[in-house]
Amino acid sequence: MSIVTVVINDRSYLRARLTFMSLKKNNNLKYNIVQTKMATEYEKKISELEKKIKNFPNFPKQGILFWDIFSAISDGAACKLLQSLLIETIRTKYPDAEAVVGLESRGFLFSFSIAAEMGIGCLPVRKKGKLPGDVISYKYDLEYGSDTLEIQKDSIKPGLKCVIIDDLIATGGSLNAAIQLLSNSGAKVLGCLVIIELESLKGRKNIPKDIPIHSMIKYD
Helix, strand or coil: CEEEEEEEEHHHHHHHHHHHHHHHHHCCEEEEEEEECCCCHHHHHHHHHHHHCEEEECCCCCCCEEEECHHHHCCHHHHHHHHHHHHHHHHHHCCCCCEEEEECCCHHHHHHHHHHHHCCEEEEEEECCCCCCCEEEEEEECCCCEEEEEEEHHHCCCCCEEEEEEEEECCCHHHHHHHHHHHHCCCEEEEEEEEEEEHHHCHHHHCCCCCCEEEEEEEC
């Protein structure tokens, strides 16, 4: 008996299975079909972006591996690629978004370009004392001490549908604080978009379960 192993992509699986079932009836043939997933154009773009991100061991202190998004956006092509990925993700996953909220400080790099392209609002969430006028504040605990995030009161309309964006989710503390701040302000948080997720730190556990998080690149 002949044994044939065929490796195919997901789009061809059903067609290949039907073909080999037909052949089996007429031949002494045993077959294995190994199904593989075909990378989408989106996944290919993510892969290209990931190649541009450098890491720095023992920064900012001993034992930490720092993934640096600045190393990617210093390249013009990668910068344009990242912008297109962010906009595509927002349009696909959060088409009803009325505002993009950037977290201090790297979130500011991305929130404006997304908002400008989509014609929606761009709102900054900053550390205490950095925004003028009336603000709404949310204090949260850190490993050692506490911190406070603020947003301008008149920038939030009741029920405003917004997406939070930042470069990274680690422990999830600042992202959760931003969610609580916006919710307390009367906004509706549709979800969170981050470029990098450090999975070993389990930051998702600190985010409300009803708030979806989309991360483009995952590292241990």
